[in-house]
Amino acid sequence: MRIVVTDQKGETRELEALDGWRVMEIIRDWGLPIKAECGGACSCATCHVYVEEAWLDRLVPPTEEEIEMLDGAFEVEDNSRLSCQILMRPDLDGLAVTLAPGTEPD
Amino acid sequence: MQRPDDTGFALGPAVTSDEPMTASDPHSTDVIIVGAGPVGLFAVFELGLLDLKAHLVDILDRPGGQCAELYPEKPIYDIPALPVVSGQELTDRLMRQIEPFHPVFHLAQMAERLEKLDSGKWRLTTDLGTVIEAPVVVIAAGGGSFTPKKPPIPDIESYEGEGVFYAVRQMDRFRGKRLVIAGGGDSALDWTLNLAPIAERVTLVHRRDDFRAAPDSVNKMRALVAAGQMDLKIGQVAELKGPPPRLEAIRLKLADKSEEIVAADHLLPFFGLTMKLGPVADFGLNLHENLIPVDTEKFETSEPTVFAIGDINHYPGKLKLILSGFHEAALMAQQAFRYVHPDKRLRFQYTTSSTDLQKKLGVA
Numbered sequence: 001m002r003i004v005v006t007d008q009k010g011e012t013r014e015l016e017a018l019d020g021w022r023v024m025e026i027i028r029d030w031g032l033p034i035k036a037e038c039g040g041a042c043s044c045a046t047c048h049v050y051v052e053e054a055w056l057d058r059l060v061p062p063t064e065e066e067i068e069m070l071d072g073a074f075e076v077e078d079n080s081r082l083s084c085q086i087l088m089r090p091d092l093d094g095l096a097v098t099l100a101p102g103t104e105p106d
Numbered sequence: 107m108q109r110p111d112d113t114g115f116a117l118g119p120a121v122t123s124d125e126p127m128t129a130s131d132p133h134s135t136d137v138i139i140v141g142a143g144p145v146g147l148f149a150v151f152e153l154g155l156l157d158l159k160a161h162l163v164d165i166l167d168r169p170g171g172q173c174a175e176l177y178p179e180k181p182i183y184d185i186p187a188l189p190v191v192s193g194q195e196l197t198d199r200l201m202r203q204i205e206p207f208h209p210v211f212h213l214a215q216m217a218e219r220l221e222k223l224d225s226g227k228w229r230l231t232t233d234l235g236t237v238i239e240a241p242v243v244v245i246a247a248g249g250g251s252f253t254p255k256k257p258p259i260p261d262i263e264s265y266e267g268e269g270v271f272y273a274v275r276q277m278d279r280f281r282g283k284r285l286v287i288a289g290g291g292d293s294a295l296d297w298t299l300n301l302a303p304i305a306e307r308v309t310l311v312h313r314r315d316d317f318r319a320a321p322d323s324v325n326k327m328r329a330l331v332a333a334g335q336m337d338l339k340i341g342q343v344a345e346l347k348g349p350p351p352r353l354e355a356i357r358l359k360l361a362d363k364s365e366e367i368v369a370a371d372h373l374l375p376f377f378g379l380t381m382k383l384g385p386v387a388d389f390g391l392n393l394h395e396n397l398i399p400v401d402t403e404k405f406e407t408s409e410p411t412v413f414a415i416g417d418i419n420h421y422p423g424k425l426k427l428i429l430s431g432f433h434e435a436a437l438m439a440q441q442a443f444r445y446v447h448p449d450k451r452l453r454f455q456y457t458t459s460s461t462d463l464q465k466k467l468g469v470a
Contacts, residue, residue, distance in 0.1 A: 035380075037176070037380065037381055038172070038176045041176065041177040041180045043180065044378075044380070045378070067314075067316075068318040070313075071290045071291060071312070071313065071314075071318060071377075072255065072291075072377050072378040073377075074255075074342070075258070075342065101258040102257075106250075106382060106396055
C-alpha cells in the first residue's frame with residue numbers, strides 16, 4: 001500500500017503505508033516535514049493536509065471534533081483534513097495528499 | 107475542556123501565584139525547573155527525596171504542560187502501572203505526589219534570561235520580572251513554550267507589534283480603531299465582545315458560520331451583528347495592506363470564493379497555541395536541531411549544573427516518552443544533589459524501606 005505526499009515546497013514522494021496507520025504517522029515515520037505536535041490526538045491542527053479531490057468521497061467523513069480543530073489551521077479549503085484522523089486501509093492505496101501551510105516543523 | 111486558543115484570557119485558577127521578586131530581592135532555592143509538564147513535576151519528587159527544594163516556571167497558567175494544554179481529556183496508555191490515564195488525571199496525580207515537597211510555581215510567565223552569577227549560582231528572570239536564583243537549573247521545557255500560532259500570511263512579521271497583535275494586553279490601545287479579529291474559538295469571541303464597544307468597528311472573520319466558542323458568546327456576537335454594531339465575515343485573511351508596520355486594510359478570501367477589502371488598523375488573529383523553543387535557545391547551551399544534547403548518566407547539558415530532561419533533550423536512542431523523562435529526572439537528581447551539597451555524602455534509599463524517606467513523604 002502506498003500514499004503520495006506532496007510537501008510544503010511542492011516535492012512529491014511515494015511512501016509505503018501500513019494498514020491501520022494514521023496518514024500523519026506514515027508521513028512522520030518517513031521523515032517528511034510535518035509538525036504534528038499533539039501526536040495524533042486531534043488537538044493541534046498541525047498535520048493539516050489537502051486531500052486530492054478524487055479521494056475525498058472515499059474517506060470517512062470528519063468528526064465534529066476534527067472540523068472544530070480545523071478552525072486552528074490556516075488556508076483551510078473544502079478538501080482540508082487532519083491527517084491524524086485518516087486511517088489507512090486497502091481501498092485507500094494510492095491516496096494523494098498535500099501538506100498545508102502551517103505544518104512545517106520549526 | 108480548555109481549548110488551545112485560550113491565549114491570555116479567562117484562564118483557570120493558578121495553583122500558586124507569587125509577587126515578582128526583583129533582582130535585589132530574588133527568590134532563592136536549590137533547583138530551578140523550567141517547565142511544569144509531567145517530567146518537570148516528577149523532577150520535584152526525585153529532588154524532594156534528596157531534600158532539594160524546587161521552583162518551577164511555566165508559560166501556561168496551570169501545571170501539566172502538553173498534557174494539560176493539548177490533550178487533557180485524551181487517554182494515555184503507556185504510563186507504567188496506569189493502564190489508562192487522561193492528561194489531566196496524570197497531572198493531578200503528579201501534583202498530589204509532589205505535595206509533600208511544597209514546590210513553588212511561577213505560572214503564566216516565560217523563562218526569559220539565564221545568567222551565571224559570580225557566586226557560581228544561576229539567576230533566571232521571567233518576562234513578568236520574577237527573579238529566581240539557584241545553584242542548579244533543570245530545563246524540562248518539552249516542545250518549548252506555548253505561543254500563539256501565526257497565520258502564514260506574507261510579511262505578517264513586519265506588521266507585528268503595530269498592525270498585528272496575537273494577544274490583548276491593554277484594551278485601550280484599540281479604542282477608536284478599526285479591528286479585524288480572526289478565529290472561531292473563545293479567545294476570538296471574547297475579545298470581539300470586549301472590544302466591540304470601544305473600537306470604531308470590529309469585523310470578526312471566521313472560516314465557517316459555526317463557532318466552537320461558548321454558545322452564549324456566539325449568541326451575543328450574533329446580536330451585535332444583527333444590530334449593525336459589528337460585522338461578521340465568513341472567510342479567511344489572505345493579505346495585509348499598508349506600509350509595514352502600519353496596517354491599512356486586509357484582503358479577505360470569503361467562503362463563497364469572492365474577495366473583499368476591509369479597512370483595518372489592527373489584525374488580531376486567535377488560532378490557538380503552538381510550541382516554540384523560545385528564549386531557551388539563548389541560554390548559551392549547545393543545541394542540536396532545537397533539542398538540547400545531554401549525557402545519559404546525569405542528563406547534563408554542555409553547561410555544568412544545567413540539566414535537560416524530557417522531550418527537550420537529545421541523546422543516542424532518545425525516545426520522547428513521558429516514562430523516559432521520569433527516568434531522566436531520577437538520574438538528574440543524583441547529580442543535582444552533589445552540586446548543591448558537595449560536602450555531603452549521597453545515600454541512595456528506597457521509599458519502601460527508608461523511614462527517612464517516608465517521613466519526607468508524610469507517611470511515617
